[in-house]
Amino acid sequence: MNAKTPFPKQGRPWSEVKSDIATLRDDGIALSTRNQLMNGINLGEGKLHNIVQEAYNMYFHGNGVSAGMDPLFAQMQSDLLAWAVDLLNGGTEGLGHFTGGGSESIFLAIHAAREWARDNLPNAKEPYEIVMPRTGHAAFDKAAHYQGLKIVRIPAREDFRADVDAMNDAVTANTIMIVGSAPNWGFGRIDPIGDLASVAERHGLWMHVDCCVGGYLLPFLERLGEDIPPFDFRHEAVCSISADLHKHAYAAKPASTVMYRSKDYQKYHHVGVKISDWQCPPYVTEGTSGSRPAAAVVAAWAAFSVMGEDGYVDLNRRCLEVKKRLVDGIEAIEDFKVLPNQSLLVPFRSETLNMLNIYGGLVERGYFPWGTFDPMYVHPSAEMVDPEIVDRFLEELAEIGKGVREGTITAAALAAYAADL
Ligand SMILES: Cc1ncc(COP(=O)(O)O)c(C=O)c1O
Structure with a gap:
């Protein structure tokens, strides 16, 4: 073609x-x-993939923009988001939103942090700064560019994890946000989230954890006894988390979540248009999109529903067996060495x-x-x-x-x- x-x-x-x-x-x-x-x-395994595809097709024409006008769909979406918040230890205060991917989740977390900073950090001058390890995802640079913030990338340590002291030293009067990844893309290493959260807390900043890869993987690896340090809302200073359903929840694209510790942070998420500002009803969307595939929500709900905790634990147990087969096989080849990590990457x-x-x-x-x-x-x-x-x-x-x-x-x-x- x-x-x-x-x-x-x-x-x-x-x-x-x-x-x-x-x-x-x-x-x-x-x-x-x-x-x-x-x-x-x-893709997960064939059986799950087929279910997700069938669920998607059953709601193929649905438009998620009108979630508020469709109570059954709204309920399904809110159940899904409550499960997501629960998995990442957001407790009863945590709140989540459904988005079209990791990049959108990150975009929205940066937006919320910026609005929060305008209210809460009067001494910080714009362009605001976001301090993150060099190993953080490129989606942060895009989101910062669109929204007029500056990314300050700090070289990671030799083990590809964030250099906490160097990040602490990089904080200026204009810094509003600290970012860590759990895990980062490419190396699969989890940043020292607890230490980064302490840096954020010390300076009174917004702490975001990018769990796009790990959000629906690490909770199950933890249950399998893998050595996963706490990476989520268990750290009091974590304000927001991005976690992709279309990665290790094995949902259909486009599907991700952005979550906030509580209403105190989530209230900065929305941009709304009031009825007094235009000719239609109030316009408040879940994320940056207007019309969006409601089928992606339905398919993600289906994946969570058919798998449950036990299903994901079992699937990950088998994925870890594949990982071992790959690691052993690669290391048996002369000259090759695998980087140990806490993801399914090899x-x-x-x-x-x-x-x-x-x-x-x-x-x-x-x-x-x-x-x-x-x-x-x-x-x-x-x-x-x-x-x-x-x-x-x-x-x-x-x-x-x-x-x-x-x-x-x-x-x-x-x-x-x-x-x-
Ligand atoms: C750690 C991490 N964050 C963010 C993203 C961006 O996600 P998406 O491609 O769904 O926008 C990715 C994508 O691979 C990722 O690995």
Whole structure:
């Protein structure tokens, strides 16, 4: 398919169009079966995926903008959000909102913090500053840019966790927010949230925890006995949390949540338009979107409902088995080492082989170049895929390692892929 193809004068038969889509899905890099460990899509297991898809289709046409006018939908959304707050230890005071993804959740938390600062930090001058580790997600930079704030990124420690002292030192009179990730993207490491919350508390600032990856993963890893330090509202100074349902809750995109410790913080979330300001009823939306897929709420509710705590614990137990299979397999290959972490990512690198060439070999074999660039890690994710997919990945990785060592595999495929972007 060529992006320059003109708008069709006449429609084509659905069978033909459908076959184009099937080709895109099966032969493209994003959804191909072989790429399932490296595509950044959390599908959960087949059974759950089918249920989520069915639930989504049952409410396919629903428009979430009118939640307030649709009491049954509003109830479903509020149940879902109450469950979410509960999972992250928000107690009876915590309040959540449904959003279209981690970036929107972060955008809204920054917005609430800015409005809160205007009321509560009279000495801070705009542009306000947000102090965060360099390992925090790029969505913060976008949200800050749109809303006129300044991001101050502080290099993380060698273990890829936030450098609390350096972040404390970076606080100025204009800082309003401290951010930590649980865990960060790419390395899967959890920042010292308790220590960062103490920094926020000491300076009287808003503390946000980005749990986009961990929000619906860490609670279950904790229950499985993994070593997960408290990362959520259990820390008194945590004001807001972003947590994505479309990651490890295995809901359908677009689905995320932004949560606030209490009404004292949540009251800064909304931007409303009163009836006196325009010709229609008062207009208050859940997040930045107006019309939005109500089906995403229904599908997330379905995922939570069919899984329950036990279902997620069991699924994660099996994901951890896949992770172990990957870790053991990768470390059995000469030169590769995995970075231990508290997520389902399996970041690995070689200190001796050129990582660009390793990426080149992966791209040549149909995998996404999925990983970090500074420093270079490749990070497959422990998904519930057929064991053959894991074994094939490990076999191909061993081949790639050998090819790079012997000079027969280069970064050419990666360069060609990048040139096409
Ligand atoms: C830690 C973290 N925060 C935020 C985001 C942004 O989420 P989204 O892509 O849903 O907007 C991501 C996405 O991977 C993430 O890993």
